[in-house]
Amino acid sequence: MSRIVYLINGPNLNLLGQREPHLYGHQTLADVQTECTRLAAQLKLQLECRQSNAEHQLIDWIQEARARAGGIVLNAAALSHTSVGIRDALTACAIPIIEVHISNIYQREAFRHHSHVSAVAAGVIIGCGTQGYQLALQRLATLLDAA
Numbered sequence: 001m002s003r004i005v006y007l008i009n010g011p012n013l014n015l016l017g018q019r020e021p022h023l024y025g026h027q028t029l030a031d032v033q034t035e036c037t038r039l040a041a042q043l044k045l046q047l048e049c050r051q052s053n054a055e056h057q058l059i060d061w062i063q064e065a066r067a068r069a070g071g072i073v074l075n076a077a078a079l080s081h082t083s084v085g086i087r088d089a090l091t092a093c094a095i096p097i098i099e100v101h102i103s104n105i106y107q108r109e110a111f112r113h114h115s116h117v118s119a120v121a122a123g124v125i126i127g128c129g130t131q132g133y134q135l136a137l138q139r140l141a142t143l144l145d146a147a
């Protein structure tokens, strides 16, 4: 099983650290990616970090991961709540997917309470702040070690 892991972030997460810090914290996306890359190396994973505001780009990266990765950590952001296309791309993957939401979406507006990603994810980490990305990597390492 490949030890490559894709860390994919969706729309507006390029603004982490600037955008609604009371919800998403003060770390920038670059901070998150640096920390995760360091942790991934400790876990003997090779991390590929991606972010886009465009649905089609996220789908292309999920398909890329399908062909070469052992797992995906995905925060599809607002598209989690709307995108059947992303769900279909994930369904086509035979590798584990861990969904992350930085904020606790269940404490927020009702339209955030449903995610199309959750039903096809091996695990879901919600409301743990940006630490959720690290928890997701640890879980993927556990799954890949057991495979």
Ligand code: DQA
Pocket (backbone or CB within 6 Å): 011, 012, 013, 075, 076, 077, 078, 079, 080, 100, 101, 102, 103, 104, 105, 112
């Ligand atoms: C988010 C929650 C989504 O509802 C929101 O649209 C985001 C970020 C989170 O990480 O908490 O952009 O996915």
